[in-house]
Amino acid sequence: MLKNVSARLGTLFAGSLVKQIMIGLVAGIMLAWLSRDAALAVGLLGELFVNALKAVAPLLVLVLVISSIANHQQGQKSNIRPIVMLYLLSTFFAAVVAVIFSYLTPQALTLTVGATEITPPSGITEVLRGLLMSMVANPITALMNANYIGILVWAIGLGLAFRHSQPSTRAFLTDASNAATWLVRCVIRCAPIGIFGLVASILASTGFGALWQYAHLLSLLIGCMALMALVVNPLLVFSKIRRNPYPLVFTCLRESGMTAFFTRSSAANIPVNMAIAKRLNLDEDTYSISIPLGATISMAGAPITLTVLTLAAVHTLGISVDLPTAILLSLVASLCACGASGVAGGSLLLIPVACNMFGIPNDLAMQVVAVGFIIGVLQDSAETALNSSTDILFTAAVCQAEADRIPSRI
Structure with missing residues (x-):
């Protein structure tokens, strides 16, 4: 009996993750439609995920x-x-696209201004200072607060230091990397259950009313992201491979973007991207560094x-x-984006930094953040799908x- 259950569970978890997530999504919608109380109860599954x-x-x-x-050999080209x-060009072009379309279709938000006085901006010194302070944060604190800039700085420093360690130490680091990757894969395999709980509880508590209230703003955000994914990024890829980029673009969107859309975490989607890179026969010395780096x-x-919501305010x-x-x-948006948290909703918390450029006080900026969280169900999912x-x-x-240049050299 136990062997049969184990075999069935193994078959279930070995199936297509995307199909399972879609099943969880549909099941969550149906439960929210049939029973609001039951949908709120299963929200615990989403929170755990x-x-x-x-x-x-x-x-x-x-x-x-x-x-x-630590395991990168000197002389190997990565x-x-x-x-x-x-990465940086795409991030900057994304901000420019957002500026252009925010000018073409200006947005308005419902903000409680009151008697708040708007003061002139004081510059971006605090932005740079915050970024530098994040870089030198205590590593334990950086891990606890998901400060990915601090984590990345410490990881690079320790990685360079461990390059001079004994082979057994570097082998241990490889085992530790494999263990962490396996652990995240286990969590991601629970995504269908987590998505089921998240979708059911969100629809039961808020419905689509809050989304429809800001449908125009949401359409602008997703439209800009779609333009980046289907126009700007393919142009950047074409500049490198000099052939039709869309087969590669659609492969990445389907296999990486789909899972990232539901997990809403670039960092947690690293194992998915690693698996895609391995299946595409990419250079392991390259993707083993570029994928974790890209998640940050x-x-x-x-x-x-950041740009659309700030200009709307x-x-x-x-x-x-x-x-x-x-x-x-x-x-500034590009700079802030590099420091955005790799977990769900990280970019929304950076809106006050951009708002400060225009002298918008923190209490109004946090109202803009609240608007972001209202539409965050779809906004953050689409954002993470584009990022990952x-x-x-x-x-x-x-x-x-x-790889195309190597035969020509021979």
Whole structure:
């Protein structure tokens, strides 16, 4: 009896994760439609899933980056530099796209201004200071607070230090990396159950009313992200591989973007991207570093959220914005996006930083954040799908471009 149950569970977990997630999504919608109380009760499953992702993702990034750098042999070409350049270019272009379409279709928010006085902006010194302080944060604190910039800095430093360690130590780091990856895969395999609980509880508690209230704003956000995924990113990929980029683009969106859409965590989607890279026969020395790195600094969706919501607040409050200021906003949004948390909703908490550029006080900025959380069910999912699929897309583009150049040299 136990063997039969174990065999059936093994078959279930070995099936297509995307299909299982879709089943969980449909089941959650049906439960919310049939019984509101039951849907709220199963919300615990969703909370457990999200908290498990939040708990394991920082540790995964730390261990993967340390192991990848420590085991990288000197003289091996990893092609990290062109991948990082693509990451940064995509992030900046995403902010520019958001600025352009925010000008073309200005948005208005419902904000309680009251007697709050708007003061002139004091510059971006605090932005840079916060970024630097995040870099030198205590590693334990960085892990506890999911400070991915601090985690990345410590991981790079420790990885470089461990390159001089004994082979047995580097072998242990490899085992630790494999163990952390296995643990995250186990959590992700529970995604269908977690999505079932999340969707059911969200629909039971809020319904679609809150989403329809901001449907225009949500459509602008998702439209900008779709433009990045289907136009801008393919152009960047074409500049590398010099052939039709869309087969690779659609593969990454289908296999990486779909799971990231539901898990809503770039960091937790690292094992999925690693598996895709292995199946595409990419250079392991490259993707073992670029994928964890991309989960931290490749945030093409985050500057769209930051820019669109900030300019919506600016338009609502009647603050005039010229083109140089909008370009500066793009730069700040790109900078903030690199420090965005790799877990669900991380970019929304950076909105006050961008709002500060226009002298918008923190209490109004937090109202904008609240609007972001209202539409966050779809916004954050689409943002994470763009972020995570971009990681594997650019890694594959650079690896394939390098592979195409090698025969020509021979």
